[in-house]
Amino acid sequence: MSANRHPIEQEELMAYLDGELPTHKATEALSHLELCPECQTLVADFRGVSQELMDWEVESPGAGIPEEINAALGERLQKRQAASGKGQLAEIGKQSDDEPLGLGRGLGYPLRGCGTEVNAYQPQSE
Amino acid sequence: MGKTPPNDCADSAGAPTMTSDEALMLEFQGGSRAAFEELFARYRKPLYGFFVRRLNNPERAEDLVQEAFLAVIRAASRYEPRALVRTYLYGIALNLLAAERRKFLTSSALGQSAPEPKTDGTPECVLWVQQAMEKLDSPDREILMLRECEQLSYSDIAELLRIPVNTVRSRLFRSRLALKSYLESEAKTNPALRTNAGQPHPRTRGMQ
Numbered sequence: 001m002s003a004n005r006h007p008i009e010q011e012e013l014m015a016y017l018d019g020e021l022p023t024h025k026a027t028e029a030l031s032h033l034e035l036c037p038e039c040q041t042l043v044a045d046f047r048g049v050s051q052e053l054m055d056w057e058v059e060s061p062g063a064g065i066p067e068e069i070n071a072a073l074g075e076r077l078q079k080r081q082a083a084s085g086k087g088q089l090a091e092i093g094k095q096s097d098d099e100p101l102g103l104g105r106g107l108g109y110p111l112r113g114c115g116t117e118v119n120a121y122q123p124q125s126e
Numbered sequence: 127m128g129k130t131p132p133n134d135c136a137d138s139a140g141a142p143t144m145t146s147d148e149a150l151m152l153e154f155q156g157g158s159r160a161a162f163e164e165l166f167a168r169y170r171k172p173l174y175g176f177f178v179r180r181l182n183n184p185e186r187a188e189d190l191v192q193e194a195f196l197a198v199i200r201a202a203s204r205y206e207p208r209a210l211v212r213t214y215l216y217g218i219a220l221n222l223l224a225a226e227r228r229k230f231l232t233s234s235a236l237g238q239s240a241p242e243p244k245t246d247g248t249p250e251c252v253l254w255v256q257q258a259m260e261k262l263d264s265p266d267r268e269i270l271m272l273r274e275c276e277q278l279s280y281s282d283i284a285e286l287l288r289i290p291v292n293t294v295r296s297r298l299f300r301s302r303l304a305l306k307s308y309l310e311s312e313a314k315t316n317p318a319l320r321t322n323a324g325q326p327h328p329r330t331r332g333m334q
Contacts, residue, residue, distance in 0.1 A: 072199045
């Protein structure tokens, strides 16, 4: 695929299909795609791969909220209610048992949503 | 491809008229059980799919989904809506997955065998895709799955894996081409298997 004949890179074409190109680039990609059989084939290939993965269905998990979650939820809401009653909302997060499972303790994900930054997840080589 | 409505492989929840995940999380933070239950209903299946596709073990996947939601409950007070709840949940899921894999590695080092992946009842076409996926490099496979199965955006994936967006894009490109190649070569050696790769799929024909 030469740069002269294809004003858009293959990677950009893929990004276009993923809805990840800015509007002006997407318009350019679409215009080219309408006229280029070679890129149409590439697009069909990408869509074929996506379809294979979309066909990878899994069965549904069990129904209902598991008991352990219900219990933790009840405990959590009770604590919050108690703290709220005492005007101690700001203290909730400081309770020792409030630490999530490994979160903020080096499990890896940068939990910016939790106000905690730790190491990044690193996929492991197998 | 693109931001498509949820399906079984991309069952993230949310419709335009629904309360946003972030609003629900804040309501839960404020003490709403109903908000948590709604989040649970939206994300139980996507998270289950996340684990079961990677571990091939439905029972363990159920356990890990439970652990993920327990982590959400325990961390609720510190949640700030700077990250999408969806990204936040998959971040927790990735951590749990990494911990699970480390556990298996430790077990293996101690001479204990890890549970065999369960393939009973798995359709042949799914086994075929699984086998092709296993041939990809682990980081590339993870990026491909986060994009195709969890339907995360390039920037969501970049944020989760703490890599540049351009790296996400180039690895995704590489892994899609590699997967297509594996699937095509498999189809040649086993013509009984159907393939979508390399030819327009019935559902996408005419979309170009």
